Structure formats: C-alpha cells, structure tokens
Amino acid sequence: xxxxxxxxxxxxxxxxxxxxxxxxxxxxxxxxxxxxxxxxxxxxxxxxxxxxxxxxxxxxxxxxxxxxxxxxxxxxxxxxxxxxxxxxxxxxxxxxxxxxxxxxxxxxxxxxxxxxxxxxxxxxxxxxxxxxxxxxxxxxxxxxxxxxxxxxxxxxxxxxxxxxxxxxxxxxxxxxxxxxxxxxxxxxxxxxxxxxxxxxxxxxxxxxxxxxxxxxxxxxxxxxxxxxxxxxxxxxxxxxxxxxxxxxxxxxxxxxxxxxxxxxxxxxxxxxxxxxxxxxxxxxxxxxxxxxxxxxxxxxxxxxxxxxxxxxxxxxxxxxxxxxxxxxxxxxxxxxxxxxxxxxx
Amino acid sequence: xxxxxxxxxxxxxxxxxxxxxxxxxxxxxxxxxxxxxxxxxxxxxxxxxxxxxxxxxxxxxxxxxxxxxxxxxxxxxxxxxxxxxxxxxxxxxxxxxxxxxxxxxxxxxxxxxxxxxxxxxxxxxxxxxxxxxxxxxxxxxxxxxxxxxxxxxxxxxxxxxxxxxxxxxxxxxxxxxxxxxxxxxxxxxxxxxxxxxxxxxxxxxxxxxxxxxxxxxxxxxxxxxxxxxxxxxxxxxxxxxxxxxxxxxxxxxxxxxxxxxxxxxxxxxxxxxxxxx
Numbered sequence: 001x002x003x004x005x006x007x008x009x010x011x012x013x014x015x016x017x018x019x020x021x022x023x024x025x026x027x028x029x030x031x032x033x034x035x036x037x038x039x040x041x042x043x044x045x046x047x048x049x050x051x052x053x054x055x056x057x058x059x060x061x062x063x064x065x066x067x068x069x070x071x072x073x074x075x076x077x078x079x080x081x082x083x084x085x086x087x088x089x090x091x092x093x094x095x096x097x098x099x100x101x102x103x104x105x106x107x108x109x110x111x112x113x114x115x116x117x118x119x120x121x122x123x124x125x126x127x128x129x130x131x132x133x134x135x136x137x138x139x140x141x142x143x144x145x146x147x148x149x150x151x152x153x154x155x156x157x158x159x160x161x162x163x164x165x166x167x168x169x170x171x172x173x174x175x176x177x178x179x180x181x182x183x184x185x186x187x188x189x190x191x192x193x194x195x196x197x198x199x200x201x202x203x204x205x206x207x208x209x210x211x212x213x214x215x216x217x218x219x220x221x222x223x224x225x226x227x228x229x230x231x232x233x234x235x236x237x238x239x240x241x242x243x244x245x246x247x248x249x250x251x252x253x254x255x256x257x258x259x260x261x262x263x264x265x266x267x268x269x270x271x272x273x274x275x276x277x278x279x280x281x282x283x284x285x286x287x288x289x290x291x292x293x294x295x296x297x298x299x300x301x302x303x304x305x306x307x308x309x310x311x312x313x314x315x316x317x318x319x320x321x322x323x324x325x326x327x328x329x330x331x332x333x334x335x336x337x338x339x340x341x342x343x344x345x
Numbered sequence: 346x347x348x349x350x351x352x353x354x355x356x357x358x359x360x361x362x363x364x365x366x367x368x369x370x371x372x373x374x375x376x377x378x379x380x381x382x383x384x385x386x387x388x389x390x391x392x393x394x395x396x397x398x399x400x401x402x403x404x405x406x407x408x409x410x411x412x413x414x415x416x417x418x419x420x421x422x423x424x425x426x427x428x429x430x431x432x433x434x435x436x437x438x439x440x441x442x443x444x445x446x447x448x449x450x451x452x453x454x455x456x457x458x459x460x461x462x463x464x465x466x467x468x469x470x471x472x473x474x475x476x477x478x479x480x481x482x483x484x485x486x487x488x489x490x491x492x493x494x495x496x497x498x499x500x501x502x503x504x505x506x507x508x509x510x511x512x513x514x515x516x517x518x519x520x521x522x523x524x525x526x527x528x529x530x531x532x533x534x535x536x537x538x539x540x541x542x543x544x545x546x547x548x549x550x551x552x553x554x555x556x557x558x559x560x561x562x563x564x565x566x567x568x569x570x571x572x573x574x575x576x577x578x579x580x581x582x583x584x585x586x587x588x589x590x591x592x593x594x595x596x597x598x599x600x601x602x603x604x605x606x607x608x609x610x611x612x613x614x615x616x617x618x619x620x621x622x
Contacts, residue, residue, distance in 0.1 A: 002447070004464040013451075013464040095441075154365075226460045230452055232444075236435035239404055241508070242428030242456035288443035288488075 021285045022294045029301040033077060036308045037069040071207045072199045076304040076320070078207075079199075079267045082214045082259040084281070084299020085221060087274030088290035089256035092228060093249055096158035100275035101140075101260035104165035107274070108172035109143025110136040110264040111195060115176050118191045119183035133209060133265035140261035143168060144253070194268045196319040199307050210266040214259065218296070221255050225292055228252060232289050270321045273299050276328035283335045302328055355380050355512055355543060356401060356431070361410035363393075363400050370396045371567045373410070383534065383544045385554040388564035389588050394547045395436070395516055397564065401545065402433045402514045428456035431512040432505030436520065440489040446500050447485040450475055453507025472507050478540070479503035479533060495526030499533060506537070513537065515546040519553065531557050551588075551605050555579055556597070563587055579603045 005014045038049045044061050051057045052065045087100040101107050117135040147168050151161040176195070180188050227248040230241040238245040260274060277299035278290035285294050306323035314323070357377040363370050370393045378384050378401070386394040399405045401412055403419050412419040414430055422430075432453070440449055453475065454468040476482040479499045484492060489500055498518055505513055518534065519527035527550065535557055538544055548554040554561060555575040563571040563578060565587040571578045584590045590607060597604035 002451070002464070004466065004469065006465065010461045011463055011465045011468075095439075223460060226458075226463070230455050232441050233452070234435070234439050236404055236433070237438045239424065240402065240428060240433030240435065240505070241452065242423075242425035244424050286443075288441040288448075 018285045018287065018291065018294070022291075022297060025281075025284070025294060025297045025301060029077070029297055029304065032301060032305050032308060033073055036073045036076075036304050037065050039308070039312050040064070040069060071204050072307075073304060074207050075210055075266050076199050076307050077300045078210050078214050079263040079270065080273060080277070080300035080303030081218070081296040082210075082263040082299075083270065083274040083303070084277035084296040085218060085292055086256045086259035086263070087276075087299070088278035088281070088292045088295035089221065089228075089252050089259075090274075091278050091290050092232065093253060093256075094156070094158040094161050095232065095234075096162060097279055098162050098275075099158060099165070100278075101256065102269070102271055102274055103162060103169065105143050105147050105167075105169035105172055106140045106257055106260050107264055107269045107271075108169045108176065109146075110140035110261050111269040112172045112175045112179070113139025113142075114265065115179050115191045115195065118194070119179050119187045133262070136265035137258065137261040140257050140264065143172060144257040148253070193319075196268065196321045199267055199320055206266060210262055213262050217255050217259050217262070221252065221259075221292065224248060224251050224255075267303075268319075268321065270303065270324055272325045272328045273302055276332045277302055279332055280328075280335060353380070354378055355415050356413070356545070358397075358401060358407075358412045359410055361400055361407040361412065363396055363405055363407045369567065371400065371407075374567070374569060376401075376562065376569060376572075378543065378545055379560055380543050381538075381541065382559035383538050383546070383557060384560040384562060385558035386545070386547045386562045386564060387551060387554050392564040392587075393567040394562075394564050396567075397562075398514055398516050398545065398547050402431065403427055404433075404435070425456050428508060430510055431514060432508040432510045434501050434505050434513070434515045434518060436516045438501055442490050443488050444490075445486055445488055446481055446492070446503075447472070447476070449489050449500055450481075450485075450503045450507050453504040454509075456508060471509055475503045475506040478506060478537070493526065494522050495529050498522065498526075498530045502530070502533060502537075511542045513542055513544050513546075515544065517547050517549060519548065519550065527553065551579075551584075555602050555605065556600055575602055579605065 002013045002015060005012045034046060034049050034053075038044045038046055042064055044052075044064065048057060048061050049065065052061045057065070083101070090099045090101055090104060091097055093099075114132055114136040117131060121131070147161070147165050148156070150168070151157070151164045153160065180191060183191070227243050230238045230243050231245055231248065235245050263270070263274075278295035281294040281298040282288075282290050284298070285291050287294075302324060303320065306327055307320040309327070310318045310320050310323045354377045357375075359375055360373050361371055361375075362373055374397070376397070386397055388394045396405065400407055403412065403424075406420065414422065414427065419427060451464075451468070451472050454464075454472060457468065458464075473482070476485055479502055481496065481499050481503055484496060484500070489497060492500065502513075502515070502518070505515075513534075515534065518530055522530060531553055534544055534546070558575060561571070561573065561575050561578045562569055563583065570587055571583060579594055581592055581594050584592045584594070584605065591609075592605050592607045594603045594605055
C-alpha cells in the first residue's frame with residue numbers, strides 16, 4: 001500500500017516514481033526551453049541565457065531573448081501543456097485512449113471556424129488578438145456539443161463517441177478545405193500557415209491571453225480532478241462512491257474543450273500532441289490512467305522540442321505540427337511494442 | 346463495524362414507480378430491507394430485480410414514491426452521504442488495466458476524502474482491514490486484471506467495505522463465475538453478514554439464493570409476489586407461477602434449507618424409479 005504524506009490535517013498519497021518522473025520531465029522541459037531561446041540566427045551562450053532570465057543579462061541578449069524569442073517559446077510551452085491536459089481529460093472521461101480532442105473533432109471544429117473568420121473578414125482577424133481565439137473557442141465548443149449530443153444515448157459509450165467524433169472531424173476538415181477553395185488567394189496563404197500548426201511570429205499580447213486563460217482552466221482542473229479518480233471505474237461505481245459524475249464530467253469536459261480551443265487559437269491545430277502526450281506520460285510514470293500533470297508537462301516538452309527541431313535541425317523552417325507527428329507517433333509505437341515484448345517475456 | 350441486528354430497518358422503499366422512457370418497470374412498489382440479514386432478490390429475467398436494486402442504491406430516480414435510507418429520503422441526501430452509509434457493487438464493474446488491488450480498494454475511501462485530505466492514516470487502516478477481511482491482502486500489489494474472476498470480485502467487495510459501511514448492495518456478484526468461485530464469493534458475503542453487515546443482493550442462481558439468504562424477495566413483472574425465509578417462500582407452485590419452471594422442492598442433504606431440483610423435458614426418469622431420499 002502507498003504511504004501517505006501528512007502535514008497537519010492535510011494528506012496525500014506518496015508516489016515517489018510519479019513525482020520523480022514528472023520532475024525529470026519538468027527539468028527537461030526547462031532545459032529545452034532555454035536551448036530554444038538560445039539558438040537562432042544569433043545564438044546566445046546558455047549561461048548568458050540564464051543571466052538574462054534572472055534579469056542580469058546584456059542589452060542585446062535581453063532584446064533577442066525577451067522580445068523576439070520568449071513569446072514564441074512561451075506560447076509553445078503553454079499550448080503543449082494545454083493540449084496534454086486536454087487529451088488526458090478526454091481520454092479519462094471516455095475511458096478510451098483514442099478519445100483526444102483531435103480525434104473527437106474539437107480541434108478541427110475550432111480550426112474550421114477560425115478559417116471561416118479569416119476568409120470572411122479578408123484576413124483582418126489574424127492580426128487581432130481577440131477575433132481568431134474567440135472564433136476558435138466558439139467553434140471548438142459548438143463541435144464538442146454537437147459530438148456529445150450525437151453520441152448521447154442514455155449515457156456516453158466510448159466507442160460510439162469516437163466513431164461520431166471521427167465523422168464530425170472529417171466533416172470539419174472538409175468544410176475547412178471548401179472554405180479555402182472559395183477564399184481569396186492571399187487569405188488562403190495566411191490561413192494555410194496557421195492551419196499546419198505553427199509558432200511563428202508570436203507577440204507578447206497573444207502570450208498573455210493564452211497564458212492567463214490556460215492558467216485559470218488548469219486551476220479548475222486541478223481542483224475538480226480529485227473527483228475524476230473514481231470515474232475511471234464507470235458511472236455506477238463512481239455514483240456508489242459518492243461522485244456526482246454528471247456534473248464532474250460536464251465541468252471537466254468543458255475545461256478540456258476550452259484548453260484545446262485556446263491551444264488551437266494560439267498555435268493552430270497542432271496535431272497529435274493531445275493524443276500522444278497522455279499515453280506516453282502514462283507509460284513513463286507507470287500509471288494505469290492518464291496522469292494529468294505529467295501529460296501536460298510531456299505535452300509542453302513535445303511541443304517546444306518539436307519546435308526546436310523544426311527550426312534548428314531540419315532545413316527551411318518546417319511548421320511544428322509536422323514535427324510533433326513525426327516524433328510523437330513513432331515514440332508511442334515504440335512504447336507499445338516494448339510493452340508487448342515485456343508481456344510476452 | 347457495529348452490529349445493527351434487530352434494529353429498525355435502515356433501507357426501504359415506499360410506493361416507488363420506476364421506468365425507462367415509456368416502459369414502467371416497477372409499479373407502486375413497497376419494500377423493507379431487514380437489518381443484519383442477507384436479503385436476496387430473485388425473479389425471472391426482466392422482472393425488475395436489478396431495477397429495484399438500482400433504485401434502492403439511488404442509481405435510478407423513481408418517478409413516484411421515495412426510497413428511505415436511515416429515515417431520510419435518499420433523493421434529498423448528498424451523494425457523498427449516501428456513499429458513506431451504503432456500499433454498492435454494480436454488475437460487472439471495470440478497472441483500468443494495470444491498476445493494483447491496493448489502489449482499487451483505496452478508492453473505496455473516496456466518500457471520506459477531500460482535496461486536501463486524500464490519504465489519512467484512518468484511510469490506510471480501513472483499507473488494510475478491508476483487504477484482510479476479504480482475503481486479498483496477499484494480492485495487494487498485483488494488477489486487478491491479472492486475477493481470476495473470483496479474486497477480482499473479492500477485490501471489488503473489498504472496495505465497498507473500505508467505504509466503511511455495514512450496508513452492502515451487490516448486483517449479481519456471482520455472474521460469470523464458475524460454481525467453485527461463486528461459492529467462494531458468496532461464502533465471503535456470508536462472513537460479512539456474520540460480522541454484522543446488512544446485505545441486499547440480486548442473484549440468478551436460485552439454489553445459491555435459497556442456501557445463503559435469510560430473506561428472499563421474489564419478483565415477477567415489476568411486483569413482489571412473495572417475501573420471507575426461503576423455507577417458507579420456496580415451493581414448486583411458486584417456481585411454476587413466477588419462473589414457469591417445473592421443479593421439485595426437496596430437503597437439501599447438506600443444509601437445513603430447501604433444494605430446488607428442476608424438471609426439464611429430457612433426462613427425467615419415470616416417477617416410480619425416482620429416489621429422492
């Protein structure tokens with residue numbers, strides 16, 4: 001049995017391995033973050049980066065890091081965190097590893113609405129800090145509601161939810177393609193750049209919106225997620241253990257949809273992070289269910305790591321979305337194959 | 346755990362009508378669950394026995410009537426308070442792959458926990474005791490999915506015990522178990538009853554129900570047709586009326602209860618050759 005950590009009337013289960021792995025992931029994320037703001041056309045030594053971060057760097061470094069690179073890296077960090085947690089929530093609630101916001105259509109619903117706003121407004125929305133995020137959030141929410149009601153039949157069945165999610169997702173991608181086919185060629189270029197998922201040219205304005213909304217949502221998730229734990233056993237057991245599962249599910253699903261919506265509005269529909277980060281985090285911390293915090297941290301690591309690779313290792317500045325898929329996919333396959341080998345042995 | 350034998354009934358229903366969509370499953374039904382004994386609900390498929398159990402456990406909300414738990418209208422109690430007063434084991438619960446026995450049983454403490462108080466020393470003690478009482482302490486670190494069906498059912502019962510209640514509702518705890526494991530699980534339920542628990546369960550196997558229950562509730566088409574001690578309730582007429590089952594009721598050679606011997610169309614020797622000592 002797990003020992004407890006007890007301070008006064010407060011107590012938690014002590015799981016050293018989970019804490020250790022999450023800490024290692026966090027440290028790795030911080031290091032990748034520092035490397036990410038160090039490298040570029042003008043590379044800064046790591047010690048100088050640390051000095052700049054604590055406010056004792058040189059003028060030039062400060063300008064390059066704080067004004068040029070920090071916004072992009074921070075958005076990457078927050079978007080990865082939001083996607084990781086969003087995926088962990090939807091996978092836990094649907095009790096199905098495939099149930100991530102991308103598979104359920106939320107991501108593509110958000111991007112279809114965003115593309116609609118971009119093309120209908122003649123590109124004006126891309127530059128506004130409110131228009132695009134608001135459109136993406138609304139689109140994500142509406143798609144989630146649509147999928148939820150289509151999948152509802154005296155409760156939610158994970159398999160049916162995914163089938164409907166996949167269908168709606170495909171429909172939303174078709175709508176996006178159709179909108180692009182109709183649109184003015186200049187708007188198409190703008191929308192396309194956003195659609196592959198990219199962290200290019202972020203400003204501090206976008207950072208703050210993304211950061212605060214994500215922080216507020218994560219806070220709600222952290223508080224409510226205590227009620228999520230009995231829900232891994234299904235509705236009846238959860239009710240028997242005193243959980244008002246309908247309300248808890250509604251709140252957490254809303255948070256998951258909003259987190260995915262915020263991520264999409266900040267960086268475009270970056271594929272695969274929400275699907276793969278919780279599954280990888282789960283295997284790394286050896287948890288039977290997606291761990292919320294570790295999923296978020298791994299999502300952040302995957303996203304800024306991919307962005308770094310896209311900028312530095314690969315030629316001609318690929319969008320981050322392509323790299324997350326190239327890295328995340330094989331890594332999950334590797335973990336699954338390794339588990340099979342272990343089981344067979 | 347305190348024995349509550351001979352106390353007033355803790356659980357009962359008054360005039361409950363329950364249905365799904367346009368179908369009424371239970372119609373204006375009254376029932377009282379005696380304290381400190383094993384009550385088993387039996388009846389043919391679709392008679393509403395699981396619906397009754399789900400109504401008593403507040404999983405289903407009756408259209409009319411009230412379920413009373415310790416004198417309170419259960420619909421007005423907080424979900425958490427209901428969970429502190431009764432443990433519920435639904436049909437075929439699922440555990441995430443890889444979850445250990447100790448972690449599953451520890452979840453039974455949920456109704457007593459809060460965000461800041463997630464694992465107190467009380468919790469640890471109660472879980473250890475629940476594991477011991479159900480004989481699964483040695484399996485504590487094994488994943489639940491690596492256990493046999495019978496062991497798994499013991500673990501789930503252990504989780505409901507960890508809720509710290511002496512009122513247990515079990516929906517078909519022996520489904521899909523072979524006879525040896527079914528007996529093992531139901532012996533455990535009997536141990537808990539000896540320890541002072543009130544148990545309400547739904548069983549499919551009539552002879553197990555007769556052997557282990559002190560109080561039988563026989564249902565047919567949403568109504569209770571008989572209730573009482575198995576020796577008084579179980580007759581060949583009742584079996585024919587409610588189940589449509591041709592059977593002879595004889596004395597059980599190993600217990601003081603009746604034994605149901607079903608009579609099918611085949612493999613029945615002529616009456617003159619029967620030897621039913």
